[in-house]
Amino acid sequence: MRKPDGKIVLLGDMNVGKTSLLQRYMERRFPDTVSTVGGAFYLKQWRSYNISIWDTAGREQFHGLGSMYCRGAAAVILTYDVNHPQSLVELEDRFLGLTDTANTDCLFAIVGNKVDLVEDRAAEAQEKEGHGPGTAGGGGGGSPEVPRQVRPEDAVALYKKILKYKMLDEKEVPAAEQMCFETSAKTGYNVDLLFETLFDMVVPVILRQRAQGPPQTVDISSCKTPRRTRSGCCA
Ligand SMILES: Nc1nc2c(ncn2[C@@H]2O[C@H](COP(=O)(O)OP(=O)(O)OP(=O)(O)O)[C@@H](O)[C@H]2O)c(=O)[nH]1
Numbered sequence: 001m002r003k004p005d006g007k008i009v010l011l012g013d014m015n016v017g018k019t020s021l022l023q024r025y026m027e028r029r030f031p032d033t034v035s036t037v038g039g040a041f042y043l044k045q046w047r048s049y050n051i052s053i054w055d056t057a058g059r060e061q062f063h064g065l066g067s068m069y070c071r072g073a074a075a076v077i078l079t080y081d082v083n084h085p086q087s088l089v090e091l092e093d094r095f096l097g098l099t100d101t102a103n104t105d106c107l108f109a110i111v112g113n114k115v116d117l118v119e120d121r122a123a124e125a126q127e128k129e130g131h132g133p134g135t136a137g138g139g140g141g142g143s144p145e146v147p148r149q150v151r152p153e154d155a156v157a158l159y160k161k162i163l164k165y166k167m168l169d170e171k172e173v174p175a176a177e178q179m180c181f182e183t184s185a186k187t188g189y190n191v192d193l194l195f196e197t198l199f200d201m202v203v204p205v206i207l208r209q210r211a212q213g214p215p216q217t218v219d220i221s222s223c224k225t226p227r228r229t230r231s232g233c234c235a
């Protein structure tokens with residue numbers, strides 16, 4: 001198997017839908033999932049590049065593994081559930097520190113999943129107000145207020161905090177609006193957009209890394225053969 005050219009890692013609290021997002025993208029379906037143990041990866045060929053996408057466990061007991069999975073990552077997808085504000089807070093408190101082992105030019109995407117549930121609640125609220133589904137788009141009072149738990153602006157604020165934490169200049173990295181997504185693994189909403197936007201962004205990172213060469217490699221062919229001393233040590 002050819003070594004992957006780049007690595008993308010999904011991080012986030014348990015139950016936010018990391019495995020479901022990856023399965024929706026790779027297998028085009030929304031199967032029942034079990035809580036992930038450790039981690040697993042898929043290989044995706046994108047243009048002429050092999051990209052590994054790592055799914056990690058959100059459960060606290062596997063937390064220590066996170067920084068290992070992030071080692072050398074070209075992009076990290078920080079995932080939360082739009083219906084659970086605490087899952088966004090956890091990204092900053094618990095998961096961001098794990099990305100210290102990623103590449104220095106690692107890209108960050110912030111993904112609010114399960115957006116279909118927001119729409120479900122909106123439909124329920126609409127029904128309660130006496131507008132059946134048949135009246136949808138019929139004007140009148142318009143959509144009722146959606147009982148939204150996490151607003152897109154909250155994700156943008158986190159993205160900006162990440163740039164500060166990483167000491168990155170806002171002008172030199174993709175804009176927050178480009179890197180914050182709302183998705184539904186259940187319906188497939190924005191799932192292709194998320195992964196394919198990242199693949200396109202990761203390719204130049206891979207090319208840059210190749211041009212720079214592997215950072216900590218010693219070229220042994222350029223080393224002189226050591227002279228052996230009588231004691232057997234090298235001089
Ligand atoms: N309604 C809805 N449910 C979802 C969505 N994505 C995932 N789920 C459900 O949420 C639950 C958890 O999904 P997983 O993909 O296993 O979550 P995870 O983040 O991988 O969880 P860990 O592996 O424990 O870290 C499952 O019951 C999924 O069916 C979504 O977009 N919409």
Ligand SMILES: [Mg+2]
Binds near residue numbers: 018019033055057058
């Ligand atoms: Mg999982």
